[in-house]
Amino acid sequence: METSRTQVVIIGAGPAGLLLGQFLLQQGIDHIIIELRSADYVLGRVRAGVLEEPTVRALREAGVGERMDREGLKMSGFNLMWNDRQVHINFGLVNKVATVYGQTKVTEDLMDARKAKGGITEYEASNVQPHDFDTSRPWVSYEKEGRQFRIDCDFIAGCDGHHGVTRKSVPSDQIKTFDYAFPFGWLAILADVPPISEEVAWINHTDGFLMCSLRSKTRSRYYFQVPKGEDIKNWNADLFWTEYRRRLPASLTDRLVTGPALEMSLTPLSSSVSTPMRFGRMFLTGDAAHIVPPTGAKGLNMAMADAKRLFEGLRQFYNDGGDMGLLNTYSDDSLSRVWKAVRFSWWMTNLSHKLSDNPFNREMQIAELEYIAQSVAAQTTIAENFCGLD
Numbered sequence: 001m002e003t004s005r006t007q008v009v010i011i012g013a014g015p016a017g018l019l020l021g022q023f024l025l026q027q028g029i030d031h032i033i034i035e036l037r038s039a040d041y042v043l044g045r046v047r048a049g050v051l052e053e054p055t056v057r058a059l060r061e062a063g064v065g066e067r068m069d070r071e072g073l074k075m076s077g078f079n080l081m082w083n084d085r086q087v088h089i090n091f092g093l094v095n096k097v098a099t100v101y102g103q104t105k106v107t108e109d110l111m112d113a114r115k116a117k118g119g120i121t122e123y124e125a126s127n128v129q130p131h132d133f134d135t136s137r138p139w140v141s142y143e144k145e146g147r148q149f150r151i152d153c154d155f156i157a158g159c160d161g162h163h164g165v166t167r168k169s170v171p172s173d174q175i176k177t178f179d180y181a182f183p184f185g186w187l188a189i190l191a192d193v194p195p196i197s198e199e200v201a202w203i204n205h206t207d208g209f210l211m212c213s214l215r216s217k218t219r220s221r222y223y224f225q226v227p228k229g230e231d232i233k234n235w236n237a238d239l240f241w242t243e244y245r246r247r248l249p250a251s252l253t254d255r256l257v258t259g260p261a262l263e264m265s266l267t268p269l270s271s272s273v274s275t276p277m278r279f280g281r282m283f284l285t286g287d288a289a290h291i292v293p294p295t296g297a298k299g300l301n302m303a304m305a306d307a308k309r310l311f312e313g314l315r316q317f318y319n320d321g322g323d324m325g326l327l328n329t330y331s332d333d334s335l336s337r338v339w340k341a342v343r344f345s346w347w348m349t350n351l352s353h354k355l356s357d358n359p360f361n362r363e364m365q366i367a368e369l370e371y372i373a374q375s376v377a378a379q380t381t382i383a384e385n386f387c388g389l390d
């Protein structure tokens, strides 16, 4: 086994791992990222599209905001639609804006910056395992090209997503996970067609939710609700467009431009929060610790906030003679923020999706949507939560 030593080992090169790595590079804190997949595979994932102000600030602070500032689209609000009604949620109510800029580009910007700074990422590593993280001498093992490696370190950052190894390495009596699975998912399409609107719309339709979103003025991202367990093999672009057009409000159908799919995917909607987010010298961030339905545009933003907060703890430790203060409060601080984002994602999902065939549920949703339409206070609450609580 080939051995080496560093200060921090980051497991996972998704947005959380890459942002943490970028901050550590800037601070001169020695580290390595160990990633299961290839760089192309990571870049091939099409996921989130909306960045909250704290995420935009963090990316700028990390020195990777230039293309985002040039190409990102300012989002000053969004529309909730139902039947032939709609209400605009104006982010001006809380003096904030969001930015439409795809996760794929965020990941690419972080990867490019890391390469330029000489950051080390071990892609296509297998059998990655964290060890002795309940001691002051943790280490990580992995295999690559038939060779075995051991890296001793001070800290392990679990940035390996919901299906990663770090959370699963914690003894079951030291972790408590809260799970909630919705009985539906989202079918998504990415297409080089002009978007219906430059504002994202959440639409409550009697046959299920749909969303109009975008990546640019020429690239659209659309979703609609499908039953849990739906097989993406049952769908192609033509079938997607037919159902999507059927559910679109009449006021929007004339603006729908269809075309071939660049990508299609199917995402089950569920929430899961693991507590705590720290286990001795190992810290979980992003999807490794929590997942949410994408309805609230929170997943990516939560991951970036965790990575920034963990960096602040690591910076204090290395700059202030081993002060563990911010590392000791990482889990409580993060979970306080995480639970509020999980709640908002759960609430937005319950407001906008077909929850069952019981007509009472839809009447409750319509009543809430009509209340939101008449109440600036309700609209302000939504704007405050969507744009990211300070």
Ligand code: FAS
Pocket (backbone or CB within 6 Å): 011, 012, 013, 014, 015, 016, 017, 034, 035, 036, 037, 042, 046, 047, 048, 049, 050, 103, 128, 159, 160, 161, 162, 163, 164, 165, 166, 265, 266, 267, 285, 286, 287, 288, 294, 296, 297, 298, 299, 300, 301, 303
């Ligand atoms: P990620 O899962 O992005 O990255 C984890 C990394 O760890 C991956 O590269 C993985 O290959 C690697 N890894 C896994 N196991 C490993 C191991 N054993 N060893 C080493 N590396 C390992 N969020 C939104 O805000 N809006 C959306 O519309 C949205 N849509 C989504 C659609 C889908 C299909 C999915 C799955 C998620 C979506 N999300 C969305 C949430 C998503 O954006 C995540 O919140 C975000 O990617 C979280 O980033 P990370 O925590 O870095 O985890």
Ligand code: PHB
Pocket (backbone or CB within 6 Å): 047, 048, 049, 050, 200, 213, 214, 221, 294, 295, 296, 297, 298
């Ligand atoms: C997207 O643009 O992909 C998107 C936007 C808002 C969401 C989810 C996804 O809540």
